[in-house]
Amino acid sequence: MKRLALFANQGATSSRLVGVLLLTLLTLAITFVLPPVADSQLASGAAISIVVLGLSWLIGWSGQISLGNSGFMAVGAYATGIWAHHHASSPIIFTFVLAMAVGAFSGLIIAIPSTRLRGPYLAGMTLAFSAAIAPLAQNYTSITGGEGGLFFNTLTTPHWFLNLFSGQNATIDANAQWTADLAVVVAGVTFFFMANLFHSHTGRAMRLVRDNDVAAELVGVNLPRTRTLAFVVAAAFAGLGGSLYALINATVTPSTFPLTLSITLLTLMVLGGIGTLSGAVIGGIIYAFSSNLVGHINSLTGINPTSNLGANMQGIIFGILLILTMLFTPRGIAGLGPRFGRLVANRRRVAPLATGE
């Protein structure tokens, strides 16, 4: 019996691997077609999708709400900046591991008081944490560069990749695409890891804790440890995403990760679909190309993009979308597919009611 279960699990793992691999390869192929500007946008989108995935895991699977993931991003980004300052030539993988570790550690520090809290208390506590990052960065100038922040340029495109390009802007094109490819590969690895985590023993325990913590405790789940673990994983993902984000922009300042970024992350997660891999992918894509979309809307409605209204269209649209999604389709875009499927199936039999809708 045990052996059978093990085999079944292996089959699922390999199918997840194939799924994530195909999506990663497809995205890599797309980066060859896209212009350099779109490649840069895609790179940011991939970085953000990692953070959204961590948040999605925390909120969707463990039922804990965090408005502080922009704070964990900032921690990862500063760790990257400080490391890059002193060890510019170290392999990039070290930077990522370091950013994840520092992010996870800060998550642990926050989780210790926070996992005693629930719902709105927790949301407020994490919000306070993310608001504390900027004052800290401004105060400890010698480490963080203060108001001006840190600048670093550590993403070097290898020669073989440069040689693939020719023409006038070969270097710029190659750099933009190399950054995008790197971000996509890192995102692919984290998505594969999370796909497995979703279906692991820990993932199932997490869902039980979310739905009924008393029952979870009765069957032997250690509640504080499970909740803390969820936080630490989400913080590590945010740290990695923040590190990538900082590397792409080659800078980190106290204002890189404002309060509004936490709102944006939440919006992307809810729009995409809470607790799903596809939701995080959709969230990343929306982030990457939202400026194009908003520009399009501005030109359709005849709003001057440099006017006050045009400049704030993105905030207005994101906020309204967040509210409408939560009121009418709390499962987000990723939940629309199954919903449509159910509508079709309903013609034949009565489908069970979904929770939360």
Add this chain to the structure above:
Amino acid sequence: MSQFLSSPIMHNIFAGLAQGVIYSLVALSLVIIWQSTHVLNFAQGAMAMFASYVGMTEIDRGLNYWLCLVLSIFVGLLFGGFTERVLIRPLYGKPEINAIVVTVGFLGVLEAVAQAVWTSTTRNIATPLSQIYFHNQGRLVLLSPFVIFQFALAIVIMLFVAGLFRFTDLGLQLRASALAPEVARLLGVRVNRMLTIGWMLSAAVGTVAATIVASGSFGLYPSDMDGILIAGFIAAVVGGLESPVGAVIGGLLIGLAEQFILSYWSADLAPLGGIILLVVVLMLRPQGLFTKSVSRRV
């Protein structure tokens, strides 16, 4: 005596309390809706900011400062009722996260709209009360007519809220709807209407805080309530989220903590005062300073 009022420690206490009453008002407004609807409104600060923009910018059209103040509070009342009816009512009985997400979204919309309409430049609202600090026998005392008005206004609002809840028929209905909505409904209380009134009241109290902020030295700008909301939230949690008195005391404590950090440690780190207080309180007394211990229902 005059020496005492001008001592560094009294400087810090006056400045800390002046900031603290703003936090207290925001914390009080959060507690009012938490008690009745169990929603923590992340848009509370932004709603108050928006209402104070609508009211206080009327000063440009020659309206009297005091009328602007009253107008802001009135707009706050309407705004609170509207929010509860349109955005919050569909969410009762849904998971907690839904209300959090919706109020966070509302915060985003309000700040973006405020920036679009009034731009992000700071406006200074001219007050009829002097903001110049008093001198007592040649020594500076960190109190001005405006700061004294600020204290007086906050105390009046707090007493009004306390009196309303304790001594009036409406207050009794509000408390009944919060404590036992089903029983209250059976006894003829219009619970839904009470929830709307609770939100209106809360938004008005928040707006009073926002008008004080707008009239003070920092002025009025679209994100002026962000940090204040966080401090107000911490104050409410420190007080236990169920206790209006706790919220007020929590707000004053955070104001003092920030001021003392600013004076004796670092101006940049002043916003950490509330967080340090929060972590200490959560470690020692997770249910808050002023609540009777109540176990969560399963």
